[in-house]
Amino acid sequence: MDEPALIRDAKRGDLDAFNRLVLEYQDMLYNTAYRILGDPAHAADATQEAFISAFHRLTSYRGGSFKAWLLRIVTNACYDELRRQKRRPTTPLEPLTENDDEMETPRWLADSAASPEQQVETLELEQAIQNCIEALPPDFRAVVILTDMQGLDYQEVAAALKKPLGTIKSRLARARLRLRDCLQGVRELLPAAFRL
Amino acid sequence: MSRQPSFRDLKKLSTYLDGELNAPASRRLEDRLAHDPILRAALDDIRQTRAVLRRTPQRRAPRNFMLSPQMVAKHPPMPRLVPVLNYASIAAALLLFFSFASGLGFGGSMSAPEPAMMEAPAGFNIGGASTDDMAEMPAAEEMMPAAEAPAAPAPAMEVSPEEPAEELAAESESEAAADRAISTEAVVSEPTKGETLAAEKALAATTTPASTPTTVPIHETIAEVEPESARPLLTTLQRGLLIAIVILILAGWIVRRATIAKWQKASK
Numbered sequence: 001m002d003e004p005a006l007i008r009d010a011k012r013g014d015l016d017a018f019n020r021l022v023l024e025y026q027d028m029l030y031n032t033a034y035r036i037l038g039d040p041a042h043a044a045d046a047t048q049e050a051f052i053s054a055f056h057r058l059t060s061y062r063g064g065s066f067k068a069w070l071l072r073i074v075t076n077a078c079y080d081e082l083r084r085q086k087r088r089p090t091t092p093l094e095p096l097t098e099n100d101d102e103m104e105t106p107r108w109l110a111d112s113a114a115s116p117e118q119q120v121e122t123l124e125l126e127q128a129i130q131n132c133i134e135a136l137p138p139d140f141r142a143v144v145i146l147t148d149m150q151g152l153d154y155q156e157v158a159a160a161l162k163k164p165l166g167t168i169k170s171r172l173a174r175a176r177l178r179l180r181d182c183l184q185g186v187r188e189l190l191p192a193a194f195r196l
Numbered sequence: 197m198s199r200q201p202s203f204r205d206l207k208k209l210s211t212y213l214d215g216e217l218n219a220p221a222s223r224r225l226e227d228r229l230a231h232d233p234i235l236r237a238a239l240d241d242i243r244q245t246r247a248v249l250r251r252t253p254q255r256r257a258p259r260n261f262m263l264s265p266q267m268v269a270k271h272p273p274m275p276r277l278v279p280v281l282n283y284a285s286i287a288a289a290l291l292l293f294f295s296f297a298s299g300l301g302f303g304g305s306m307s308a309p310e311p312a313m314m315e316a317p318a319g320f321n322i323g324g325a326s327t328d329d330m331a332e333m334p335a336a337e338e339m340m341p342a343a344e345a346p347a348a349p350a351p352a353m354e355v356s357p358e359e360p361a362e363e364l365a366a367e368s369e370s371e372a373a374a375d376r377a378i379s380t381e382a383v384v385s386e387p388t389k390g391e392t393l394a395a396e397k398a399l400a401a402t403t404t405p406a407s408t409p410t411t412v413p414i415h416e417t418i419a420e421v422e423p424e425s426a427r428p429l430l431t432t433l434q435r436g437l438l439i440a441i442v443i444l445i446l447a448g449w450i451v452r453r454a455t456i457a458k459w460q461k462a463s464k
Contacts, residue, residue: 019262
């Protein structure tokens with residue numbers, strides 16, 4: 001995929017070119033939105049909003065990491081969604097599990113080669129980590145997700161969140177310490193090599 | 197001696213782990229790590245936490261997020277009310293601007309000449325005092341702060357305690373009127389001796405005869421004039437226009453947002 005050419009065409013209004021970029025980045029954006037918002041439906045809405053916004057704002061993309069640029073847009077979309085939720089709290093329509101999590105078929109578990117036990121363990125691990133992430137304040141959550149889960153460097157995260165570098169370093173350190181303490185509570189779910 | 201690492205140390209460890217700590221600070225930290233097992237343990241903890249996060253299973257997008265032409269239509273059709281509200285608010289804003297520019301609605305139109313009114317030119321006698329006494333009178337500009345701080349009157353300008361309050365009020369009103377009439381000339385040039393005498397006579401006709409020349413203190417005059425000049429900043433018309441502008445802009449915004457929200461809902 002020739003990303004610069006696709007971006008160039010998309011800037012000229014070529015929707016098909018932009019949709020090829022959407023296919024390339026939609027998993028990453030959805031993942032980020034889900035980690036920040038903790039809800040699949042809201043994460044899907046935020047992801048869709050982010051792509052629409054990205055298409056409209058393509059003229060403002062002036063080079064550099066397109067991934068970081070998209071992540072900035074989806075993070076802002078998530079913050080908007082969090083503010084909307086604060087104004088209008090919602091009750092989920094789907095039935096909840098005993099942990100108050102919405103039941104859902106884990107279609108997103110891509111590894112069809114894994115055994116059912118492995119799939120369940122993976123699901124439980126993922127849920128435990130997500131619970132610890134959701135316990136963080138939104139600002140800390142975004143920093144650790146962009147750095148440790150999406151692989152952005154400090155400068156890219158600072159640009160994405162429009163915060164000074166020092167603030168990013170401080171928030172990341174605090175987020176990691178809080179996650180460390182939280183994950184120690186679920187260490188039996190962690191792979192042996194990563195038990196804290 | 198090892199002790200629990202401070203947050204500052206932990207932040208350095210976190211930054212060091214990501215390779216974002218500068219070279220001198222990294223060297224110092226590595227020296228400390230070599231001798232401090234507690235610090236090393238803290239670094240291991242942060243490293244493992246980061247590793248767990250990096251290994252978190254990634255979720256796949258639950259559906260396709262490709263965009264349709266309808267989704268990206270930049271300008272959803274707006275109801276006719278929106279441009280009408282926009283033009284109305286612009287018209288109101290223009291009217292407000294012209295009302296200020298033409299001075300029609302100036303609430304404090306008398307406020308501009310005030311400073312000139314208060315600057316009694318040299319030799320001009322407000323209260324009938326002789327010109328010799330004028331040398332002892334402080335300058336009018338110095339009287340302004342005294343007027344604003346009524347607790348501290350100028351010592352040379354104290355009112356005679358015998359004068360009744362109502363007469364003082366009448367006096368100062370007429371003097372204020374005379375001052376205003378005279379002040380415009382004072383801006384242009386100093387009054388001639390003849391004009392000064394004429395003004396004195398006009399004032400003397402309205403003042404209560406007293407054995408000793410009483411000088412109405414300037415600060416009292418100022419104090420009496422001030423309430424008259426404290427007119428509202430905006431006239432009724434300007435206030436109405438301002439309120440209308442705010443309401444029109446708000447209404448336009450509400451209608452626009454509602455239309456966009458309805459359109460986005462329909463396009464999903």
